[in-house]
Amino acid sequence: MSLPKAELHLHIEGTLEPELAFELAARNGVALPYADTDALRKAYEFEDLQSFLNLYYELMAVLRTEQDFADLADAYLARAAAQGVRHAEIFFDPQAHLARGVGMGTVVDGLWRALGRSEATHGVSTQLIMCFLRDESAASAMETLEAAKPYLDRIVGIGLDSAEVGHPPVKFREVYEAAAALGLRRVAHAGEEGPPSYITEALDVLGVERVDHGLRCMEDPALVERLVRERVPLTLCPLSNVRLRTVDTLADHPLPAMLDAGLLCTVNSDDPAYFGGYAGDNFDAVCRTLGLTDERLRELARNSFTASFLEHDEERRARYLAEVEAYEFE
């Protein structure tokens, strides 16, 4: 769907398509334990978040040089642009690369080769959000923030991802405080597999401005009321939720109920190479399966720009919002 939209929940490493994975593996002399792209695609049957993460981290072995990260981001931006994405706030997972001996500079400079020219090349404005792996220690997150200091001119904020259950937001209180003191924006995954209390904790302890997923807020009416009152954006990822079995089927997705409740929902792709669709595909799927009206879809697109970290360029936000209002559905 070419409705203009911002993508606010996108892991760049999750855009690694099997074809590019094999190309980079050949370029870097990395052996992959799959015969070909078909065999790799057959591994995309996930039981839960952890079973996905195992493959996600395994395939990162092919990402070694600045050019690899540039090629990865360029391929994503081309696909996103073709599906109406006008602005993308892109997550990356530095700890997963640092642990393999790939430095922060290689990752950020490489991504920036593509992001820095993305407006000219793809017509997509971009920002970078650095995520901490919540199943690693708080000390490791703090070391990662330290390692990122030379690159903060290109990083708008921090996030928290990886295995959620058993790793509550409070574990990262100090690193979020340090990031806030550096002027970084703050988001966190919460309420994907973890309980609604993790959402509350992310708001109260980490001071997050958006909640990534936040799906399980629906189990706590008082929390829903708060999220509505405080206009906290939720970055939902419907196709991801189906593939990671957070919901049984797309038809069971609570998105319509969440919109009816007045929540500031956005629709995003999470890890599109693994979950069967980019941003526009997610819009198409919820439109088709959940029967959202054109005005509901326009609301989702509007929300995506409202929730974007575009405070430094309100003119741009207004331009994007005007594009949403002017869009004509077929």
Ligand code: ADE
């Ligand atoms: N890392 C990449 N995708 C993720 C997701 N959906 N949840 C948590 N961590 C992730």
Ligand code: ZN
């Ligand atoms: Zn995610």
